[in-house]
Amino acid sequence: MITIKADRDVCQGYGNCVLADSTLFDIDDDGLVVLSSHTVAPDGLAAAKRAAYDCPSEAITVVEND
Numbered sequence: 001m002i003t004i005k006a007d008r009d010v011c012q013g014y015g016n017c018v019l020a021d022s023t024l025f026d027i028d029d030d031g032l033v034v035l036s037s038h039t040v041a042p043d044g045l046a047a048a049k050r051a052a053y054d055c056p057s058e059a060i061t062v063v064e065n066d
């Protein structure tokens with residue numbers, strides 16, 4: 001299973017994650033990241049990793065478990 005976490009305590013609302021995958025990430029009324037799911041389908045892994053890589057605050061963590 002692939003799980004994903006977004007740390008709202010360090011998110012600064014840049015929105016790069018939404019550009020990487022708007023089906024998984026959104027920005028709420030407080031200007032902070034929200035996830036539509038805490039798991040990622042295998043075909044969404046590349047976009048999730050791109051979001052984590054592109055986040056200037058390093059707020060996104062993708063964990064690949066066996």
Ligand code: SF4
Nearest residue numbers: 011012014015017055
């Ligand atoms: S890219 Fe990072 S800092 Fe920007 S909204 Fe997404 S989680 Fe927050």
